[in-house]
Amino acid sequence: MHAQALQLLRFICSEIAKLDGKRVRDLIGSPLEAAATMGNVEVVEEILLSFPNALSLVNENKHGVFQIAIANRRVDVFNLIYQITTPHHLLLAQRDASYNTALHLVARLVGGTTDQASLHLRSCAPGAALQMQRELQWFKVVEKLSRPQDQEQRNIFGKTPAMIFTESHENLAKEGEQWMKDRAHSGIIIATLIATIVFTSAITVPGGTNSENGKPIFSERTGFVAFAVADALALLMSASSMLMFLGILTARYAVQDFLSSLPKRLIIALITLFLSIIFMMMAFTSVLYLVFGEEKTWVLGLVSSLANIPVLVFAVLQFKPIFDISYSTYGPAIFGKRGDRIIV
Known part of the structure; x- marks a missing residue:
């Protein structure tokens, strides 16, 4: 047709x-x-x-x-x-x-x-x-x-x-500023909570410490290394996310900032927040492994599977916004030659 x-x-x-x-x-x-x-x-x-x-x-x-x-x-x-x-x-x-x-x-x-x-x-x-x-x-x-x-x-x-x-574009710029700040406010709260949780976990290590030398009791086990690495990465990612969201909240919001500066900050903030959730869940799973080990594998398997739910929920809810912002900022330009026929 x-x-x-x-x-x-x-x-x-x-x-x-x-x-x-x-x-x-x-x-x-x-x-x-x-x-x-x-x-x-x-x-x-x-x-x-x-x-x-x-x-x-x-x-x-x-x-x-x-x-x-x-x-x-x-x-x-x-x-x-x-x-x-x-x-x-x-x-x-x-x-x-x-x-x-x-x-x-x-x-x-x-x-x-x-x-x-x-x-x-x-x-x-x-x-x-x-x-x-x-x-x-x-x-x-x-x-x-x-x-x-x-x-x-x-x-x-x-x-x-x-x-x-x-x-x-004065009103649209104000709407855009509010749009960015609303997401930054929500994101910085979540990032702060994650940073608090993983920092507390790093201080109060699972299993406690040896009273004689002060070393963690589980320090020789493989699961403890996985916990330490995941917890440290979760702290770094959440802290990075907090700083990026803070950068959005304190930006000058000049018209030109909407072209690349603000979208880049939001992309980095959302990605690092997503990574911090992943590493936090990995640290949580590592603690379960240290506590239950091979004695109650069904508990470990069940809870570890459920630990993926927060990651999946965040991915489902935030995938499209992250994709839209990334595609609009880093994707192929919408302007350019699209056909081979010369008009005149």
């Missing part, structure tokens, strides 16, 4: 191409604008391949196809710019009725909760902090493709792109 729709589109374009120039512009203008607004990259690509001059078409707001894609955050449509040999800054230099460049458009946060572009942004980047990160990624890539002087260009209201970005 999809292939048939594309064939029909190509046939329609070939028929329209037989008409005179004015008639062609009238027929393809609205479909091109609608496709760019909705993010239908295949329709936009076919129209541009059939009618290269469509790049110069603008709507009533004097927005070209890439300005429309930027305003509606349609990354697939915007990536078509990499399949065009025309210098990119020329495609983004078009000014609209308010004298806005592409940088001004990308600096403006998309509409409210009922706006389709806003809903698209929220679905692509769950969480206010990740939405802020995605907005910064958009701004950076358009800034890179635009002319250097466009960064200081003012629109009809006398505002530069940086001024518009700061003003329009």
Whole structure:
């Protein structure tokens, strides 16, 4: 069905191409604008391949196809710019009725909760902090493709792109700050509890100490070495997690921090917290082995199996947030050439 729709589109374009120039512009203008607004990259690509001059078409707001894609955050449509040999800054230099460049458009946060572009942004980047990160990624890539002087260009209201970005993203930045701090508050409490538990376990070693030399009674057993290593690692990981969460709570929360600094801290904090839980459970299992040994293996096996439950619960609850943040920060860039066909 999809292939048939594309064939029909190509046939329609070939028929329209037989008409005179004015008639062609009238027929393809609205479909091109609608496709760019909705993010239908295949329709936009076919129209541009059939009618290269469509790049110069603008709507009533004097927005070209890439300005429309930027305003509606349609990354697939915007990536078509990499399949065009025309210098990119020329495609983004078009000014609209308010004298806005592409940088001004990308600096403006998309509409409210009922706006389709806003809903698209929220679905692509769950969480206010990740939405802020995605907005910064958009701004950076358009800034890179635009002319250097466009960064200081003012629109009809006398505002530069940086001024518009700061003003329009003020509330989102506050939401992102609260989003990060809520997770940091919860995480630092858990990390502190784990650090307290494992530190206490290190002082009051299982089995007690020898009254004559002060050495732990179980020090010669293999299980005690496993306990000591796991307990030390749990303490180190929980302390590291505490420091990273503290770094999030005391951050300055400048707009640029949402691009990489804050997400990196949160990733490290969550991973080290997860590792501290794993090592804490390993230390707990080692203590059980020292106490029961081979005498009551069923007790050791049962409790050791149940000790995996906290690890699994944390993994299930936190896997998606960690994956989303890691993918958004370190994953493949969403911008770049996606097709081999040269449009013009």
